[in-house]
Amino acid sequence: MKSNSKKTFTGAMVYDGGKFRPRDFSIDGGIVASFDKNDDSVEKIDAKGLYIFPGFADVHVHFREPGFSYKETIKTGSMAAARGGYTAVCAMPNLNPVPDDEKSILAEVEIIQRDAKIHVYPYGAITRGQHGKRLADMYGMAPYAVAFSDDGHGVQSDEMMEKAMITAKKLGKVIAAHCEDERYVNGGVINDGRYAKKHGLPGINTISEWGQISRDVGLLDKTGAAYHVCHVSTATSVGVIRRGKNEGYDITCETAPHYLLKNEMMLEDDGRFKMNPPIRSEEDRKALIEGILDGTIDMIATDHAPHTKEEKSKGLLGSLMGVSGLEAAFPTLYTGLVRTGIITLERLTELMCTAPRKRFGLPPINLEVGENADFTIIDLDRKFTIHGDDFLSMGKVTVFEGEEVYGKVVYTAVGGRTAYDEGVL
Numbered sequence: 001m002k003s004n005s006k007k008t009f010t011g012a013m014v015y016d017g018g019k020f021r022p023r024d025f026s027i028d029g030g031i032v033a034s035f036d037k038n039d040d041s042v043e044k045i046d047a048k049g050l051y052i053f054p055g056f057a058d059v060h061v062h063f064r065e066p067g068f069s070y071k072e073t074i075k076t077g078s079m080a081a082a083r084g085g086y087t088a089v090c091a092m093p094n095l096n097p098v099p100d101d102e103k104s105i106l107a108e109v110e111i112i113q114r115d116a117k118i119h120v121y122p123y124g125a126i127t128r129g130q131h132g133k134r135l136a137d138m139y140g141m142a143p144y145a146v147a148f149s150d151d152g153h154g155v156q157s158d159e160m161m162e163k164a165m166i167t168a169k170k171l172g173k174v175i176a177a178h179c180e181d182e183r184y185v186n187g188g189v190i191n192d193g194r195y196a197k198k199h200g201l202p203g204i205n206t207i208s209e210w211g212q213i214s215r216d217v218g219l220l221d222k223t224g225a226a227y228h229v230c231h232v233s234t235a236t237s238v239g240v241i242r243r244g245k246n247e248g249y250d251i252t253c254e255t256a257p258h259y260l261l262k263n264e265m266m267l268e269d270d271g272r273f274k275m276n277p278p279i280r281s282e283e284d285r286k287a288l289i290e291g292i293l294d295g296t297i298d299m300i301a302t303d304h305a306p307h308t309k310e311e312k313s314k315g316l317l318g319s320l321m322g323v324s325g326l327e328a329a330f331p332t333l334y335t336g337l338v339r340t341g342i343i344t345l346e347r348l349t350e351l352m353c354t355a356p357r358k359r360f361g362l363p364p365i366n367l368e369v370g371e372n373a374d375f376t377i378i379d380l381d382r383k384f385t386i387h388g389d390d391f392l393s394m395g396k397v398t399v400f401e402g403e404e405v406y407g408k409v410v411y412t413a414v415g416g417r418t419a420y421d422e423g424v425l
């Protein structure tokens, strides 16, 4: 594609007013535009058979910078995001230094401003150093933090979580909770279920997750905070969140592709199946699908958590927890949930774009004239095989290695500027 600032993509299906419709899609610089068909100054790009989506938003990624740039950087992470069709992500604070006050979050913001290829919004930590003992300087971070999270760790102290909720409420921010009660982790490396028993591996009981969600819902009754549950993986968690929503609390939640598409009996003794929370039972997976269908689960995030190949090479026992997620999310979800008729393409768009933006206060995207041109173009019919080695992310390890999928992202633009171009247009 040339670098002409006036372009019309012709013959595409465009997400417009909540539905995909056949329509030409024009941009002028960073803005969605409309041109006369005979205007020769406009570059015409044949996009027949392709789908134009508003840019996806992932509220849960680990970009590892500052502190762990041997695993990923803001530059490589955001390139991977663009290749996955994302134009906005929220980056978790398990960094070094942990963004837990104004100075430390500004150090991260500076790298974002310098290197990010898409919109990257940093989380501020809930507790100092994510140690769970003292509240972070949430006031100092508020102008820069998209929300607050201690992701990577559960907040063990009830008192600390209550204080955090009260402060976040005053600041008008969401608490995004990694729910993990350490009393029930027991050195577990995978789900405490059939696979763990069969192979004699230490398991993480589901109560470690849903127990802490229950505690937090109780605290919502006291604090009235806006609360979001990260990476929901268990059936009981879905039930607790459903009840909390029905009772009127301000709760949302996310799950990730691997929890929706895999169960523990699909595991192999390979680090690519190891993450926290772990892949659970088939009953849990089905309950998550149910949660997607009835709206209990609001959005799908990736929990993109890149590690080096070496760190992931030690099987289920010895590998670090976390997998690369951004470049496999859309095709695996499209293939597993949309092509199978479980959800519509529109619902997937809501889960990957509209809902996360709304909950976290990110700018909404409407692909209408005068609006910001953040979009991604996808060839839904294109079949390909997922290989972590093809990823732009430095994290090459994926649960979906070797799987045949449909739905290839061919182009992503942020503010009309190319963020990813596969070179086929």
Ligand code: DOR
Binding pocket: 062, 094, 151, 152, 153, 178, 274, 275, 276, 277, 305, 306, 321, 322, 323
């Ligand atoms: O699998 C995970 N990896 N879960 C987390 O909560 C943290 C993440 C990481 O930072 O590697």
